Amino acid sequence: MYDTRGARSSARARASAVLLGAALLLAGCSSGDGDNAGAGAGITQQPKSADPFWVNPDGSAARQVATYEKAGKKTEAQQIRKIAEHPTGEWIGTENPEREARGFTEAAEKSDRTALLVLYNIPHRDCGQYSQGGAADGNAYRTWIDGVARGIGDRPATVVLEPDAVLHLVDGCTPEEFHEERYDLLKGAIAKLKSLKNTKVYLDAGNAGWGHPDQIFQPLQWAGIAQADGFSVNVANFYSTKDSIAYGKQLSAKVGGKHFVIDTSRNGNGPYTTGDQAERWCNPPGRSLGETPTTKTADPSVDAYLWVKRPGESDGTCKGGPKAGAWWASYALRLATSSK
Numbered sequence: 001m002y003d004t005r006g007a008r009s010s011a012r013a014r015a016s017a018v019l020l021g022a023a024l025l026l027a028g029c030s031s032g033d034g035d036n037a038g039a040g041a042g043i044t045q046q047p048k049s050a051d052p053f054w055v056n057p058d059g060s061a062a063r064q065v066a067t068y069e070k071a072g073k074k075t076e077a078q079q080i081r082k083i084a085e086h087p088t089g090e091w092i093g094t095e096n097p098e099r100e101a102r103g104f105t106e107a108a109e110k111s112d113r114t115a116l117l118v119l120y121n122i123p124h125r126d127c128g129q130y131s132q133g134g135a136a137d138g139n140a141y142r143t144w145i146d147g148v149a150r151g152i153g154d155r156p157a158t159v160v161l162e163p164d165a166v167l168h169l170v171d172g173c174t175p176e177e178f179h180e181e182r183y184d185l186l187k188g189a190i191a192k193l194k195s196l197k198n199t200k201v202y203l204d205a206g207n208a209g210w211g212h213p214d215q216i217f218q219p220l221q222w223a224g225i226a227q228a229d230g231f232s233v234n235v236a237n238f239y240s241t242k243d244s245i246a247y248g249k250q251l252s253a254k255v256g257g258k259h260f261v262i263d264t265s266r267n268g269n270g271p272y273t274t275g276d277q278a279e280r281w282c283n284p285p286g287r288s289l290g291e292t293p294t295t296k297t298a299d300p301s302v303d304a305y306l307w308v309k310r311p312g313e314s315d316g317t318c319k320g321g322p323k324a325g326a327w328w329a330s331y332a333l334r335l336a337t338s339s340k
Contacts, residue, residue: 041065041077043084045111050294053087053116053158053306054108060327061088061312079336080312080329087293088265088310089118089160091325094135097144101151114156118308119148119189122165122182127173138181145189154197160204160261160308161189161228163235166219167206187224194227202261202303205231208239208247209271217254229303230259236309237263237281238271241291245299252301262297264290265307268339282318283331289339311335 043057043065056062061084068077090104101117108115121144125134135141168174169182186203193201203225206216225231231251234244241264248260268291272284291305312332314321321328 052114054113055087082336083311088307089116091118097147098151101148105155109155118160122162149192156198158200160232163204183222190224190227200229202230202232203228207234207237208243213251232261234263238267240270259303261304263308264305265309265311282315283321
């Protein structure tokens with residue numbers, strides 16, 4: 001069992017038009033520097049020079065800040081601000097991909113920032129684990145990707161494409177009968193997204209803990225990495241930034257020097273190494289926030305540290321957590337409190 005299953009069902013948890021509409025209304029009246037108060041919590045954008053990605057002023061963490069402040073829980077509110085004030089990935093849902101992609105990219109553009117989108121809808125995803133599901137078939141997936149592309153249009157977007165989709169072809173989790181179609185779908189998705197004027201695409205490439213780059217570089221090539229801007233590592237996982245850089249650089253050397261991005265959302269204390277080995281990736285205790293999102297990284301091969309997984313959202317119904325992708329305030333508070 002590898003360490004990233006079941007952790008990315010955020011799209012389903014945030015597909016409501018109510019949330020999206022609120023985000024747009026708030027972002028629409030913000031200045032380029034995000035001086036407005038979002039969700040009653042005063043959430044602003046980070047300086048563009050260090051972090052060009054859009055902060056959603058009405059995300060789950062922002063609303064939690066407002067809830068704590070209303071209840072007079074100032075200490076808790078201040079801790080959750082560590083999450084709310086930084087950009088996190090917007091996981092596009094299954095029902096209205098065009099509307100969601102348009103909404104997030106329009107809101108980001110109005111704030112003079114770039115939207116960070118995560119696409120996680122490949123058929124047969126997550127091998128029947130906590131985040132199982134995905135598009136019904138290849139044609140449904142292509143239609144969904146087309147909708148996302150129409151929604152993005154010419155607006156700036158950075159896309160993390162299909163966490164674990166290639167990894168699960170390599171580790172034996174995805175049955176052989178689905179391999180050829182998956183490679184074709186990923187290659188087609190990259191081509192469609194890269195046809196857009198201002199969209200960068202990073203194809204997911206696993207994490208530092210699952211295996212050696214020799215096992216995945218060729219599948220990445222078959223999936224179209226040559227046409228992508230690069231790859232992502234450590235999505236929804238906990239491996240240190242140092243180990244993730246080492247893994248990414250080894251892999252980069254095998255795929256034409258492609259750059260990569262690292263999910264640092266919860267890797268501040270590294271991976272969980274005790275307890276149930278089969279689910280060390282699922283809501284592990286004692287973790288903390290990692291490096292905050294930025295394009296100023298420790299290595300020129302790393303384009304950005306990103307919070308792809310939204311800190312505070314459950315990995316699944318394990319260790320007392322709610323369903324995958326659901327906001328879990330007490331876990332968010334523990335992540336924030338244990339961070340610097």
